Amino acid sequence: MSVLPTYPLDGFHLRPEPIIxxxxxxxxxxxxxxxxxxxxxxxxxxxxxxxxxxxxDGEPSKILAEDPTCVxxxxxxxxxxxxxxxxxxxxxxxxxxxxxxxxxGELTNSEEFVKALEPVLAAALxxxxxxxxxxxxxxxxxxxxxxxPDGRAIHDTLAVRVYTIACLYRLKEIARRAAHVSLKxxxxxxxxxxxxxxxxxxxxxxxxxxxxxxSTMENAVENSDGWAYPHVKCKSCGxxxxxxxxWWLNWSERARPIIVESPASEEVFSARSLSDxxxxxNVCRSAQCSQISAKWDAITKLIKExxxxxxxxARCTSLDLVCCNDMRFRRTLISVKSNTILRTCxxxxx
Numbered sequence: 026m027s028v029l030p031t032y033p034l035d036g037f038h039l040r041p042e043p044i045i046x047x048x049x050x051x052x053x054x055x056x057x058x059x060x061x062x063x064x065x066x067x068x069x070x071x072x073x074x075x076x077x078x079x080x081x082d083g084e085p086s087k088i089l090a091e092d093p094t095c096v097x098x099x100x101x102x103x104x105x106x107x108x109x110x111x112x113x114x115x116x117x118x119x120x121x122x123x124x125x126x127x128x129x130g131e132l133t134n135s136e137e138f139v140k141a142l143e144p145v146l147a148a149a150l151x152x153x154x155x156x157x158x159x160x161x162x163x164x165x166x167x168x169x170x171x172x173x174p175d176g177r178a179i180h181d182t183l184a185v186r187v188y189t190i191a192c193l194y195r196l197k198e199i200a201r202r203a204a205h206v207s208l209k210x211x212x213x214x215x216x217x218x219x220x221x222x223x224x225x226x227x228x229x230x231x232x233x234x235x236x237x238x239x240s241t242m243e244n245a246v247e248n249s250d251g252w253a254y255p256h257v258k259c260k261s262c263g264x265x266x267x268x269x270x271x272w273w274l275n276w277s278e279r280a281r282p283i284i285v286e287s288p289a290s291e292e293v294f295s296a297r298s299l300s301d302x303x304x305x306x307n308v309c310r311s312a313q314c315s316q317i318s319a320k321w322d323a324i325t326k327l328i329k330e331x332x333x334x335x336x337x338x339a340r341c342t343s344l345d346l347v348c349c350n351d352m353r354f355r356r357t358l359i360s361v362k363s364n365t366i367l368r369t370c371x372x373x374x375x
Contacts, residue, residue: 045098046112052105053098054112064115067153071099107144114145114157132168135180139165139219143190150194162187162199169206177292181210182217185231189219192227204231205336208238208289238288241335245328246277246284246293256324261311270314272306289332294325 046054062069101108113121122128125138132138142161149158169184184207191200212235220228259270279301280293292298299321306317 043096045096046108047098047100048105048108049100049102050105052108054108055096056112060116064156065152065154067151103144103148106141107148110141110145111148111152111154111157114149114160115154132180132183135168135183135186136217139183139186139190146190147194162191162196166199166202166206169203170209172209172291174295177290178210178287181287182212182215184210185212185215186217186219188231189223192223204234205289207231208235208336209287209291211286213286235288238335239285242284242288242332243281245331245335246280256320256327259309259311259313262305262309262314270306271309272302272314272317275305276302289336 110121124141125134188203257273258268262271306314
């Protein structure tokens, strides 16, 4: 059993001096150093090593935050809306409402939402506010996994947008999860501006991953002479099709175009996809086909197991390409760091 240290939350005793974060468009946020320091190792380092300040005439000054009449102003390159959203996620207050979201927090327009969220994600990564970054990415992927009652993804390209963001910042595990979630949506034949932000190898990795999954899923639904055979054989209606029941052929034909577009879509198990299959099964009077309603849950479970096995096998192969472009990533980091803090000055408190 581990023993807690004498002061387990010692970081909470950081100095609570106020400072002002000033956005590039002139919006000022009066915040407390202790809250920012707890949320961000970047700001913690900054506050423990105060930045050179400027006097009123713009010349370097030795006046720092230790002066009780001075409130330090830190100018940042982000817009006011970006800092507002970021700080609302850091402070223990209700989270912000982004464009593309309803008042209840439901996602209504994924394109607007990602456009508004991306600069906040970039700022959270830049200032090393890990909790905010992970929370936002998780929210995006949770929204991408939501489906309509018929199994279609509600935001069918959202996971791909998360993938491009993760590739840009070389976040391997987030990119990997986004690629897996994207199997429920569309990728082949889809283009949007976010693809311009990643390199050809990263785009190819995603497309190739989808193609492999399409091939595997097609084999899963067409493998009537393998694992599925005991469940789909019928000597009556299947006598002209190698003993494979007509209802199974009907379902696999309907499932194939769905799988080609969205290889892990739940739509193949929706009522719309199954209604004609049940009609075909009822036409056949054999005991094997008449039991389809009772057997279908077991068959569905087997199909999903095959799909999950295929995804797990592909987990450590083509998706490793998302981190292949180190030089591009280094240039991104250099650009981020060079634009982090423009100017620090002190202002007399009122």
